Amino acid sequence: MIKWFAKVHWLLATAAVLSLLVGMWLVLAAPQDYQQGNAVRILYVHVPAAKMALLSYVVLTIASALYLWRRKEMWDILAEAAVSVGAAFTALTLASGSIWGKPMWGAWWAWDARLTSMLVLLILFMGLMALRNALDDPHKSARATAVLALIGAADLPIIHFSVVWWRTLHQPPSFDGPAKQTITGELLPPLFVMSLAFFLLGMWLLVLKSREIAARRQWEAVETERLERNHA
């Protein structure tokens, strides 16, 4: 899989940059919202970033389950990459939501179910990074992080349904298929293109980080081999 990653690396990067350029052009051309004004343009970053944060955790969950089942290193590499990528998207989701919340809600933060469950996701990603670095034995750390990742997956449905299960300050989904659309059609094209651009960007980051981890592990193996040779 890592060899296949090397093949799609630059293709994904090019597709991500091109779609981001088209997305940004649509964002600038889109009309202002009648209530939010220009602040609606924050949502073209916030919503795709949130989707990618959750998708990163889905990738992490699948890779962790496959690692525990098959014990193949490539699944552990993918899981480690998904943690780094997911943490970046989650941090962006929380920060952009907070910056949007100040002018719209009058507060940077509220202990609302959606915001809190998203903060738990960021803490989970950081905890997974800390756990991996805390254990010296690479097999033990891979197993421990995979188990913690599977336990943490319980946060995903809580994040998704938080705005349905509880009365929250965060609004319910604005677009849940054409039948449940509460957003005006003029704002949808930039949202869709930015979502596609963030998806391609997220996939590229995942591929890039996976390659970097695989190269680092190979280098560590070379170093260990050299040390053993010197001691012999």
Add this chain to the structure above:
Amino acid sequence: MPDYSEYVLSVYLLALLLLGGPAFVWLRRLQQLRRQLQAENKDLP
């Protein structure tokens, strides 16, 4: 209605920093590791 442009600009700059920053660091590290591995006559995995 207030303009809110400064809020919008700060979000887009933050996106550049939070996503572009790690991408830049990972790319640099990958290039550095490639050079180190090549010096040992090994290819990237």
